[in-house]
Amino acid sequence: MVRKIAFGFLWLGFTIYAFFLAPPEQPGTFELIKNLSTGQWQGVNPLVIALFNLMGIWPLVYSAVVFIDGKGQKIPAWLFVTASFGVGIFALLPYLALREPNNQFVGKKNILLKLLDSRVTGIVLTVATVLLVAYGLKGGDWGNFVQQWQTNRFINVMSLDFSLLSLLFPALLGDDMARRGWKNPQIFWLIALIPLFGPLIYLCVRPPLPEVGVEAIPGQQPAAN
Template sequence: MNELKSILLAIWILFISYALFLAPINESDYSFLNQMFSLQYTDPLLIAVFSLLGIWPVVYCILLLENDRASIKAWPFALGSFVLGAFSLLPYFVFHIEKRRVTNRTPKQVQAILSNRGLYILLLLLTILIMAFGLYFGNFQIYSQAFMQSRFVHVMTIDFVVLTLLSMLGIAHHAYYLNERSKRLWWLGVIPIIGALLYLLITDARQREAEE
């Protein structure tokens, strides 16, 4: 586990260094960024990835805050991911230690929202629609060109990949407070967003069966 945390720390430092000093940038990058934030850019694949980065933080809030009982508070990192993405989440996975604290730091009202099966289904359907829109109507050539020329698209894409890989640890973290069967589902994290949501739906179904 210490080796994994060392790797994550190295990835965090390299990611920050790369984003600041090595990612491509040109004179039109800032106007391109404004177009993306206003959803005015014409390529649907770029819009899709940008939109999916808005769903990822909600998923991580569910994975980390439904049971916020580890050695350090998860909520600053989870909320920070809405702005900083993986830049905010990587330090949590580096420095936290799993503990089954008696008190859950997350208020019960928030827990009720985060454990809502309807929320999982809504996020899953929204993710599938956005992915289908981007893949069907998007142009991979335009995306690759933007990836090579724009720092924003470059970092955005890498952030999406890191969030996807990091979700395997997010699932394992969530499963730590459930049962051994749930831990076996960590591999679903390799499927962007959909995998984590499927994990949540499966564990929710198992919990319902156990309560009956």
């Protein structure tokens, strides 16, 4: 219950900040979003371009965990994940507040779950992230970015959204590791304490999710007949 209340207050606090306390909306924000979405990046700070595109990577990272976690939930996980592609942590915080602990996977993986569970997916996301981060760091103007962060609501809220997505991934990590029979506190904290790349590395190295009737969870004794 404490966890649910904490996530609920965090969602409420971030919502209030985004709409009432963040820097004011600047003219041309809609045009900036349109240009970022359509690849018209001329004159746009590469750091903003990288951040905007990384906000598309994060929902995919969460999808690789939430769709599996959602198999054992009463709430439709797909609805929250789909919404997160548009509004980021605003959609995922309610899921984190409403979900129940779920350290088992019952059933078989469909095509979508197999794709999300694949290490290839993790590798592709990691490569894309490395390219985006390198692009932003190589050509980005930090002074301009800080100025925009201080004066532009879109840049400010997007940056904080990115930070919360990085900080809250461990809320799902423990159960996902348990579903795979991977109980290692050192690995958990190593992944949890490395922003962005920790979760990506996890998707690349985590053991495949076992299916009921296909293989037993590592370290678990088969049930007696």
